[in-house]
Amino acid sequence: MPKYKTIKFSILIFSLLTLYSACIKSYSPSAITAANSYLVVDGFINTGINSSTSFVLSRSRNLADTSSFIPELNAQVILADSNGTTYSLIDSNGNGKYTSAQLSLNPNDHYRILITTSNGHQYQSAFVSPKNTPLIDSVTWRQNPLTWDLTINVNTHDPFNNTTYYRWDYSETWQHNAPEIAYWVLVNGYVIPLDADWINDPRQIYQCWTTAPAKHITVGTSLGLSQDVISMQPITIIPLNDERITVRYSILVNQYAISQDAYNYWVLIQKNSQNLGGLFDLIPSQLNSNIKCTTNPNEPVIGYVSASTLQQQRLFITNAEVGGGWIKQEPYNECSTLILPTDTSNFQIYNYPDTSYAPWYFTGNFVPALVVVKKYCVDCRVWGGTNSKPPFW
């Protein structure tokens, strides 16, 4: 018999339905959809002389909740030392920020925070020993020579080599001007001229100042160095042409000495605030607070209570100082004008119904006509901030 070949043809004739029947559906197990409203304690015990201690209490929210901030109101917040002396922190503005009177706490004592929320839950932090925060040596800035992005750095050192772990936050204030100057402003329905020294007239709306708190957490350590020195620690980065340095910019850097545990805690908070779901993602982190709920030991509490003195330093940067041709990049806004006839009885009366317009100047030879313009052209407040100059400016 001749050799025969065995060839098996396996033919998949058809496959019903689509082969890649993949589906992505929302994943929301009960653990995620639960309220997950945990107490968040944000602040520190200020052991400086004649300093007040503030804590902001808020609530965490579940992932689906889009509200930005849920303050915890009507709580009793008490600062206590190891001898049982207590100081109350009061939310005088009703916004969840509880502040003590001016105190001069003994830096050799131990302190803790006791909280009773309006729902009756009680919380207490561990006793923490105050740390002395060394002075800030300098706050400096530097631009990346390629991108011209600007980095604010802090420099500090502890001559006693005691601090090692640091945390910083900051408050930024920057001036921003309206595209056009209006020497006439609207006050109570009348178009009023500014003073001759218009720039210092409190009614001016050309110059505004916006103040914003820190948007991220910065911690640093001198561990591994032979001296307790922090050099060129980046605090924040301002990208080229950012509005903040279009006129003048200021940053107030707050420095806190913290314990190693507090440092670890803040590092995790820092990491958890980054993006998720991508290839370069980080492993999820758990947070171990030093605040416990005494009425329900299983209830998570977020935040880490530290005690230290506060050191601050302010830095100013003007637009002329920075390189890279720093200009505000903004969407093109046309400053087209309208000319309105003025009221014959009093040309200063303003009753143009379109509130998106603002008076700019008067024109005309004999009968004045009012030139109005889109409000964003002359009123810096449209862009945010306030037109009153901060005291430190």
Place this chain on the structure above:
Amino acid sequence: MRYCLALSLLLFCILQVAKCQDRKLISGNFQNYSFSQLVKEIESQTDYHFFYDSAEVDSLLININVSRITISRLLNEVLQKTSLHYSIDSTGRVFITNNSIIQTTLPNNFFAPGKTTDSSGYIAEESPSGQDFQKKDKLKISAENKLFEIGIRTNKPLTGKAILSGYVRDVQSGEPIAAASIYLDTPSLMVNTNQYGYYTLLLPKGRHTIKISSSGMQEAKRQVMLYADGKLDVELHEYVASLKTVVVSAEKASNIKGTQMGVSKLNIKQIKQVPALFGETDILKVVLTLPGVTSVGEGSNGLNVRGGSTSQNLILFNDATIYNPSHLFGFFSAFNPDVVKGIELYKSYIPEKFGGRLSSVLDVAIKDGNSKKWSGVAGISPVTSKLTIEGPLQKGKTSIVLGGRTTYSDWLLHNLPNTTYNRSDASFYDLNFRLTHTINSKNFLYLTGYMSRDYFNFNHDTSYTYNNKSANLKWRHIFNDKFSGVLTAGIDKYQYTVSSEYVPVNGYKLAFDINQKNLRADFNYQLNDKHALDFGLTSIYYTLHPGNYQPLGQQSLVSPNVVPQEQALESALYFGDSYSVSSKFSINAGIRYSIYNYLGPHDEYQYVPGEGKSVNTITDTNSYTSGKFIKTYTAPEVRIALKYELSSSSSIKISYNTLHQYIHMLSNTAAISPTDIWKLSDPNIKPQSGQQYSLGYYKNLKSNTIETSIEVYYKTISHYLDYKSGASLLLNHHIETDVINSKGKAYGIELLIKKPAGKFNGWLSYTFSRTFLKTDDPLAGQPVNNGSYYPADFDKPHSVNLIANYQFSHRISVSANVVYSTGRPITLPLAVFNIGGATSLYYSERNQYRIPDYFRSDLSINIDGNHRLKQKIHNSWSLGVYNLTAHQNAYSVYFTNNNGNVKGYELSIFGTAIPFITYNLKF
């Protein structure tokens, strides 16, 4: 048609005398009977008539108690230790002869001389090598009834023992059959063939009946008269459903008699029975149905064996280390089933010749190729097409196998209505090459090559490519009957790249690769009937590129980031002894001494002593030049297994293992598509070590037709790498700052009920297994879950697998596969909060929650065409449904942050029932 079948059955019956003769059963207690008394008794109970020479039987004294057994079984027993033979013809006449067998029928090819192919139950047995016994006898007589005389015949009383060795092969292809069982009832003994199909048996001289079985093949037996050391090659026939043979009691009792424990052996025939996705046989999917084996989810890369991580398995494809054993992110396995011979999975007693991984060894063997004729298998489906060709280059000397598989799923994806998918690409291919060359009867060469590539691009965003490449050359030398060795040299490479140009400014390409150069020498030495020794040495030289991040595209502003290459040498010396203390008690004991050298060039970071390793505690960098031995780790590893046979149907086994692993995998499972990187142990990262205790009880029921087993194990692991909270794994130049030394413990119980043969066959397995880790690093900063034990990523307590096949008739069979397992653990983000100006997430404790449980059931029906043996074209249908209940199992659970709104998603790849129909043609 019906007539033909009847005719062929009739023909078959005539030829298969041995099968048709058992028409009457015999019972009785025959104590101190002479042979003639026995004959009288049998003749009174049955219609048989005996013809014998009383002088030849007068010395026989019979002591036997039988109940309803066949005449052939009775005569086999009675004549076993004599040189007497019996033959029975179709009319019931029994002929007792000395030293030769009377042929009661004409040879089947008597009327057609020259026709050598035989499709009946007769075995075309070659004469035993080295013997002239019936060499000239070209008539094929039943090998089963033939007495093979091994050695020079002598009339002296036989004392002592002799070695019988040889190959077990497939009669059709000449392919050696690995892991075939060769066993005897008296003395109770069993050995398996090695991967070359070679076996060695040490037996008392004298007459024996040897049974040879391998699943999917017809069981065979041989009558052997052993005078001295010699060879017996056996060829087995494929079990064909149309032949109404008593279905093989394949490897009957092998689970009881085998000395190794926790080893699962499957050949490709068993693997092919399991219903598979798109009808594409998948080796890993079948391995996943074995007790003690789980996977973290559908489409995940790899296996978790006995609570080990996927990186703790050594996956060998003909001695090539495979780092990524899957295609398309785990939907297909990287092994082309048409070139695979079988698999062995070691999960408790790991033979000393293997090492370097903590959990298991999965040894996938490749076919040697048909040494008798050219043949091929081709398959076409909407998803894949494949072609395998095998045959002799030089008949009997050199054979090759060439296999290739590719997919055109791109075409499918592009035709889907959903824009996300039709803008995606997915493809893979794999190629296999195997050359087997027999230099002479003592020397053999094997050259093997393998290559696989995957490409995946989801929605034109990120592209993933990965490759496995390997090649090796083996030289097997037989020094003598007792001593043989194999020398293997090979290279393996695994690489992947991830790239994206979706945002041109951020265009990047990330590349990773790992390279191995392997050299090993393995020897077997049968010292005497009690001791079988194996020893050898192995060495692996690693070069690893842990990450190369480069800009992609002209607009990309990405700055390059290259983690420097690392290299290491992992070597081991091993020695093992398989010691049969008695027929019931045996010991396998081995020691492996592993030596690991981390080599320069390398820049090693120094950290503040006594402080946790972090970027902030780096004090200095030590630079080492090329080839410098930076750090050496050595460790002895102990492997012990004990077996005690409680009875012929039950045994108890104990094993203890210690293992070391020098290469670690780091995997970020929180990503949509997990990307794994491997890390070599270095001065800052210690090797993992583990030990395992296991205990098993094996019981066969209903005369070995049902196998049951229960195995328990307890494992400890040291220096397992888990990640610190907030760890960053990719492109990390100092990964030691982001990992934590953890210790682990794992325990479990595995239950298996298996019916290996019969109309209804299959297995049901249940595994309970837990794996816990605990931060074991006083300097780790914040220990995971406050330093208490927590479930590992792959901790899946319950797992149930059912594989069931039912043969309704010769032509219709149904296979079902049901899988259930607990969902894997996950760390969930629970809440969003604002603190210190930042918006951050509050996560649960590590692995506190679980993703939904996994459940899937598959069904397939196989309908064969007729079974006329001489027919040229055979056809069959196979239809089935994958994921019958359309359960939406989670492939991946991940969270994304869209403008501060964090949302969880569950991605199911096969979210519906997927029917398939396959038509097979064989000619």
